[in-house]
Amino acid sequence: MTLQLFLLLAAALFAVGLYGLLSQQSIVMILMGLELAINGIIVAVAAFWFFAASGRPDGQVLVLVAISAMAIEMAMGFAITTAIFRARDVDMADSASDLAG
Amino acid sequence: MQTVIFLICAVGAVAAGIAVFRVDSMARATLALLASFIFAAVPILLLGLSYLGILVILMMVMEMMIMAVFMVMYMMNPAGLMPMKMVHNNKMSLVIAAAVFVLLAAGALFTPWPSGTAEAAVSGSTTTGGRSAADPTLALGLDLMGPHMLVMIVIGLALFASMVAVVVLSTHRGRYDRFGDDLQRRPADDPVRGGLGK
Structure with a gap:
């Protein structure tokens, strides 16, 4: 186990999540991509904490912030999906492009 | 031994992550995402972060169960009875994701990371969990309630x-x-x- 291996895992998770974010049409699938990307960040931060500064808990605090960001993102995403599905029966990102420039 | 577990879980996490966007049903995609999260939490546990690793696993199990309900509520084809392909701009997304991965991997591999503590940390991590912090969870708790x-x-x-x-x-x-x-x-x-x- 080296820092490089952990960072490679994090990069792979982030890239897979990014692909999902960019390519999926369904809003829930986009949320799943976002979750994967944030999970990559969690792995990277945990590895950095362990290999660079495991004497201090600061890195763990950052992991905690990332985890709560993940939870809030999921809850807000589903609430917005519910609201827009109620208002216009939309569950695809392509049908909700009102703000597209 | 730890390296073997790490490699298995790393490959499993990425493979399950890819499966999320390739399977035919939303329910299967949710379960694949859950598998990916659990696989990715094991390396965190290997680092001695027992609290945060368990937290990720528990939170994700609950979240994916809720997500499965949402899938059935909103999504077409939740049972996977027919092939499902709902993507736009697929090729460009693949290119961008691959480029980002190459960039991040190059950064991870070629940056001269501080290496002084790494070996000591790995060798000391089998039983005690961290290099100097005897109990990372205790340290985290004291830190959150303090500084x-x-x-x-x-x-x-x-x-x-x-x-x-x-x-x-x-x-x-x-x-x-x-x-x-x-x-x-x-x-x-x-x-x-x-x-x-x-």
């Missing part, structure tokens, strides 16, 4: 704000639907009669 309490306060406030916002967003009929824009309409405009004085 980093502001982080905890902000997280708590953000979670509370998102609870309120989620309820507001997902409520079907709020008070403005019932009492009018100036909240003066009496009796309330309800689709079903009932309640006191009706």
Whole structure:
């Protein structure tokens, strides 16, 4: 186990999540991509904490912030999906492009 | 041994992550995402972060169960009875994702990371969990209730704000639907009669 291996895992998770974010049409699938990307960040931060500064808990605090960001993102995403599905029966990102420039 | 477990879990996490966007049903995609999260939490556990690793696993199990319900509610084809392909700009997305991965991997491999503590940390991690912190969970707890309490306060406030916002967003009929824009309409405009004085 080296820092490089952990960072490679994090990069792979982030890239897979990014692909999902960019390519999926369904809003829930986009949320799943976002979750994967944030999970990559969690792995990277945990590895950095362990290999660079495991004497201090600061890195763990950052992991905690990332985890709560993940939870809030999921809850807000589903609430917005519910609201827009109620208002216009939309569950695809392509049908909700009102703000597209 | 730890390296073997790490490699298995790393490959499993990425493979399950890819499977999320390749399987034919939303329910299977949810379960693949859950598998990816659990595989990715094992390396965190290997680092000695037992609390945060368990937290990720427990949170994700709950979240994916809720997500499966949402899938069935909103999504076409939740059972995977026919092939499902809902993508736009697929090729460009693949290119961008691959480029980002190459960039991040190059950064991970070619940056001269501080290496002085790494070997010591790995060798000391089998039983004690961290290099110098005897109990990372205790250290985290003391830190959150001490020097980093502001982080905890902000997280708590953000979670509370998102609870309120989620309820507001997902409520079907709020008070403005019932009492009018100036909240003066009496009796309330309800689709079903009932309640006191009706």
